[in-house]
Amino acid sequence: MSTVTKTISFARGAPSLDIVDVEGLKAAAQAAFEVDPGGLTAYGTSVGYLPLRHWIAERHGVAPEHVIVTNGSMQADAFLFDALVKAGDEVIVELLTYDRTMLSLRNRGASVRMIELEPDGIDLDALERALVAGARPKLAHIIPNFQNPAGYTLSLAKRERLVALAREYGFVVFEDDPYVELRFSGERLPRMLELDPENVVYASSFSKTVAPGTRVGYLVGPRPVIATVAQLATEVYISPNMLAQGIVNQFARSGAIDRSIETVKNALHERVQTLTGALRRELPDARFVTPDGGYFMWVELPEGTDVNALFDAAVQRGVQFVKGTDFVLEGYESTLRLAYSGVTPAEIEEGVSRLADAYREITAAAAV
Numbered sequence: 001m002s003t004v005t006k007t008i009s010f011a012r013g014a015p016s017l018d019i020v021d022v023e024g025l026k027a028a029a030q031a032a033f034e035v036d037p038g039g040l041t042a043y044g045t046s047v048g049y050l051p052l053r054h055w056i057a058e059r060h061g062v063a064p065e066h067v068i069v070t071n072g073s074m075q076a077d078a079f080l081f082d083a084l085v086k087a088g089d090e091v092i093v094e095l096l097t098y099d100r101t102m103l104s105l106r107n108r109g110a111s112v113r114m115i116e117l118e119p120d121g122i123d124l125d126a127l128e129r130a131l132v133a134g135a136r137p138k139l140a141h142i143i144p145n146f147q148n149p150a151g152y153t154l155s156l157a158k159r160e161r162l163v164a165l166a167r168e169y170g171f172v173v174f175e176d177d178p179y180v181e182l183r184f185s186g187e188r189l190p191r192m193l194e195l196d197p198e199n200v201v202y203a204s205s206f207s208k209t210v211a212p213g214t215r216v217g218y219l220v221g222p223r224p225v226i227a228t229v230a231q232l233a234t235e236v237y238i239s240p241n242m243l244a245q246g247i248v249n250q251f252a253r254s255g256a257i258d259r260s261i262e263t264v265k266n267a268l269h270e271r272v273q274t275l276t277g278a279l280r281r282e283l284p285d286a287r288f289v290t291p292d293g294g295y296f297m298w299v300e301l302p303e304g305t306d307v308n309a310l311f312d313a314a315v316q317r318g319v320q321f322v323k324g325t326d327f328v329l330e331g332y333e334s335t336l337r338l339a340y341s342g343v344t345p346a347e348i349e350e351g352v353s354r355l356a357d358a359y360r361e362i363t364a365a366a367a368v
């Protein structure tokens with residue numbers, strides 16, 4: 001084994017620094033202080049920095065009362081769960097799903113029902129069977145675009161059918177959509193929020209379009225839901241971070257955000273092409289669906305491949321990924337999530353080569 005100097009991480013769902021517009025953020029900060037020093041330095045209001053709330057509302061074609069801006073969309077998720085989910089309530093999530101969401105629901109005592117995820121999104125036949133059999137969820141948490149961890153996207157037909165099922169059976173769809181702007185191929189699909197604004201609560205974030213360190217995210221939903229969340233927000237923190245939201249507001253209004261999204265999308269596209277090419281060449285046993293956007297790709301290895309052994313062999317070679325087993329309660333022992341957001345094409349080539357070497361070692365050992 002060669003001497004490894006630098007760890008290559010396919011583990012973190014975060015951008016590499018080269019695709020963060022640091023100069024644009026500095027300019028936005030300068031402008032924000034010049035334009036509104038009072039607003040940036042005061043406590044502000046629990047619904048967020050008002051000019052940013054307006055900008056988001058305009059982008060979604062809704063009145064500002066439908067929007068609350070929070071400290072990252074994780075905070076928005078937490079407030080929404082506090083508002084809508086009581087201990088013992090049933091909540092639908094995708095099987096696979098974002099591990100922090102699952103933890104957050106479990107910590108609130110929710111009864112989490114996982115429904116299989118397919119390459120075109122949640123299995124709605126399975127969901128309907130559960131509903132017909134008597135399941136009465138309060139909420140369905142869905143990551144519609146370039147899902148974390150699978151990279152899959154919910155088809156239009158399934159979006160329409162899901163909102164219809166939600167109406168029929170009286171549950172809210174929570175559309176958790178931080179990756180929507182990062183589509184680099186295929187056609188943009190309507191948000192479920194647009195399909196049924198009265199029964200969908202929508203969350204998104206500036207973490208993927210500007211930078212995760214801003215910690216600015218938001219909810220769009222029916223006025224009463226937003227008002228309840230605003231009340232909770234007041235009790236928790238008076239107001240979210242006005243400095244960060246003021247900077248994001250300038251970054252958005254100056255158009256820098258659109259340039260940033262282009263930079264990120266182009267980089268992600270190149271990275272995914274490099275990743276799929278390298279996997280086909282170096283690790284032909286790997287099965288995957290090439291994502292149309294976002295940060296993640298799900299990889300299935302032949303049944304019987306021990307992802308724990310692969311993980312250890314990979315770490316020894318200075319390469320990291322997240323085991324598929326981390327996103328589920330059981331099973332998925334031969335799967336892994338590769339995040340390509342934080343690695344350059346050269347690192348991807350090198351990382352896949354190390355991963356393939358690790359795979360060869362564990363399959364040779366298993367064959368003995």
Ligand SMILES: Cc1ncc(COP(=O)(O)O)c(C=O)c1O
Nearest residue numbers: 072073074098143148205207217
């Ligand atoms: C599906 C999903 N929801 C929410 C978040 C959290 O986003 P934020 O940085 O806005 O808190 C992430 C971050 O990776 C995510 O993948």
